[in-house]
Amino acid sequence: MLTKAPRGTRDILPSQIYKWYFIENTIRELCERFGYKEIRTPEFEHTELFERGIGDSTDVVQKEMYSFQDKGGRNITLKPEGTSPTVRAFVEHKLYAEAQPTKLFYITPAFRYERPQAGRLRIHHQFGIEVFGSQHPSVDAEVISVAMALYEKLGIKNLELHINSVGCPKCRIKYNKVLKEYLSSKLPKLCSTCKNRYERNPMRILDCKMENCQEELKDAPLMIDYLCEECLEHFQSVQNYLKRLNLHFVIDPKIVRGLDYYTKTAFEIITKEIGAQGTVCGGGRYDGLVEEIGGPSTPGIGFGMGLERLLLSLENKNISIKEPKGFDLFIATLGTKADEIAFKLIYSLRKSGIKVEKDFMNRSLKAQLKYANKINAKYVVIIGEEEIKKDRVILKNMDTGKQEKSNLSIIQETLLNMFK
16 A cells, blocks of 8 residues: 555656646647736635635535635645635735736646546646636636637637536525425425535536436426526626627536535536536636625635646647757766766756766666667767876767767867757
């Protein structure tokens, strides 16, 4: 067990890390263009933050959180998502006192105890954005457009954007009453989870993926038919702004998302190419969350996107990420004196920005050249005892095989000029 990572986790090895750098750098460049600033929050928070923020009746809080009591007796939870910690930071640091809106993004690990499957691990990496301070429907459309722009930039196509409005507390009172009336006769046929949701939050039943529950929900009343005038107008405006951007969407009345804090706009981006659970991005508006956590009444909206599922989408669509270049230079040495000279030389060259490596394994010259080829070094400098005596080194072009001699005393200057 000591030599195996825990179930639901994995190592990201050096041979794969360049893909993560590429995704993260692409995200940062895109967010900067849209005016979002990066925020980093702790990996763990007080458990109450998620109970109040996400909702203590949600599956995340009830079944999926990694919670524990620390040595000071405090209830702590490894963060299962990025929105609640970002809201907490927004309130704690009084970011609401600055010019609004506040536009933030994050790339963070998140922890959930759930069944591992393709692209879903117990530790996953999440990209998310949050906008605070504006109720304007164009903000909803912009948030959605950031996600769609990322997929476009990465070359991922054939995605479906599904949108819905889950209303506000005012119009949900009437809808929940009608929904419960409809569901009352169907309770015996619903799964145990949906039976528990019936009293606490009947709208969450719409989110159930069980086939028998979906069958019973076929003729269920839809939230969209019970929106108050303000929520309906907002939803129509969001659609108009999306149309302005030529972002095609499907109105999906069954989207309610899995967290209690959502109001008005809710959306998911879906692909059928990574298995049954094809949602690759989800989010929505949460106009009451800041106040619920202890801040002033402040509207908010955001989304979360799993990077593992993003990489899986790239792989399934055969979209390759260019591997980083190899070394500019490898210095092969024969003998202790040559090794000492090379050690000082590579230090100076690295400080000047040249990507250079030397042998640390006492290999033969033939083995060193083979290793230089393996790490894709463009050039090799060969320094031996005889070369030192004659103030000479051999410079070899690994692509052409051409060799030339150079003075050892000026090799550093020669190499600096060569790699300018």
